[in-house]
Amino acid sequence: MKVFYVTSECWPFVKTGGLGDVSYALPKALKKEGVDVRVILPKYSTIPTYLKDKLREIAVFNVQLGWRNQYCGLLEMEYEGIKFYFIDNEYYFKRDGEFAYLYGYGDDAERFTFFSEAVLKVMEKIDFYPDVIHINDWHTGMIPLILKDRYSHLEKYSNIKTLYTIHNLQYQGVFGKEVLGDLLNLSYEYYDNKSVEYYGGVSFMKAGIVFADKVTTVSKTYVDEIQTEFYGEGLDGLLRENSHKLEGILNGIDYDLNNPITDPNIFFKYDINSLENKVKNKLELQKILGLEVNPDIPLIGIVSRLVSQKGFDLISYIMPELVREDLQLVVLGTGEHQYQSMFNYYSSRYCKKVSARITFDSGLAQQIYSGSDMFLMPSLFEPCGIGQMMAMRYGTLPIVRETGGLKDTVSPYNKYTGEGNGFSFTNYNAHEMLYCIQKGLELYKDKNIWYNLVKNAMYTDNSWKKSAQKYIEVYQGILN
Structure with missing residues (x-):
């Protein structure tokens, strides 16, 4: 099985929260279960130098965003047995200075549309056409729609399935409806038929929910909660409509990194027999x-x-x-x-x-x-x-x-x-x-x-092994 894992952040390269941890640990666990998994993320300027120095450029191409024709570099490296790819464009991802955050800029819609468009172009550059594209949170939510709209008629893309994981429903990527034509090269029909429309704007997360083949969240209880008005962040009705493709799979933690018997950060090593x-x-x-x-x-x-x-x-x-x-x-x-x-x-x-x-x-x-x-x-x-x-x-x-x-x-x-x-x-x-x-x-x-x-x-077993096996079952389910 081939899986392309698409994320806006991944430890040890860059992370702001749990998504960064998951994007490192889940692919690592999937590989142990025999999955050919590869990870792709933006090449931020804040990636540590010792890692950035190991990146190798393998392709250069252009990405069309509305009227813009933007440079895109593709770099790769292998880390702990997994291939990582990086989308390079300094205009979008080089945000230096004391407050160089990953998100929260006025052009986030453009930045992550560029990233999403680049991800689909990368497949032909590396000759890797996955069985499943596994996307995460609003930043990549448009990928299933772009895949359906512009790539599904191409033979090598026609059988690719998509799985969309919601890590936190609160952050939805909502922008003005003009992004459909100005950035995404998509028909306003998707807005008019309510596929992506959200209170007068366009929601990247809604697009992911509507167009992905399967939608997962990161715990079973959260699946039930987000279908209620209190937890649903305005999307509870949509989630109830799509409940047939919702599933909760618990995250885990990396037991290699987080081990009291080997952890270099703690003062005294211990285990269950040396409390x-x-x-x-x-x-x-x-x-x-x-x-x-x-x-x-x-x-x-x-x-x-x-x-x-x-x-x-x-x-x-x-x-x-x-x-x-x-x-x-x-x-x-x-x-x-x-x-x-x-x-x-x-x-x-x-x-x-x-x-x-x-x-x-x-x-x-x-x-x-x-x-x-x-x-x-x-x-x-x-x-x-x-x-x-x-x-x-x-x-x-x-x-x-x-x-x-x-x-x-x-x-x-x-x-x-x-x-x-x-x-x-x-x-x-x-x-x-x-x-x-x-x-x-x-x-x-x-x-x-x-x-x-x-x-x-x-x-208590909170390792990634059980969760990785569950993800494989879900992948197989949408492929059959």
């Missing part, structure tokens, strides 16, 4: 954060974007009560000013109990996963979530709200059977969350029960 070293990681973490060094004080970790989606309004509401508990809290991340300020305030006032690191530091993140006792993730919505799986991998018990992938991965502690790998609460309510935290704090005092739960968490 005394996990305690040593906690003591070292307390020391470097300036917290009271004490193994008996429960340490709660947060590694997250500090945005309302992640439940920080709940945390903000009960912070005065939370700091009165016998606990410590460490927060790592950046985001909305109100939450950054709130955590900075509590960190300065309760410096022995609260540590706020308003930055992104991947090494410190691993130290928080390994050194914390609990990991707080009370999201309003969470398509899949990576943090709770990372925490369990390192024997840190997650405290989550039952939504999306959090509900699908965290089994709440059952005091009658001893089963469970974390704690959860149902309603988006600050005091329900506080009660859940307090339940964890109380249980922490009983080390026999606690370490049984820690082992349950570490035994």
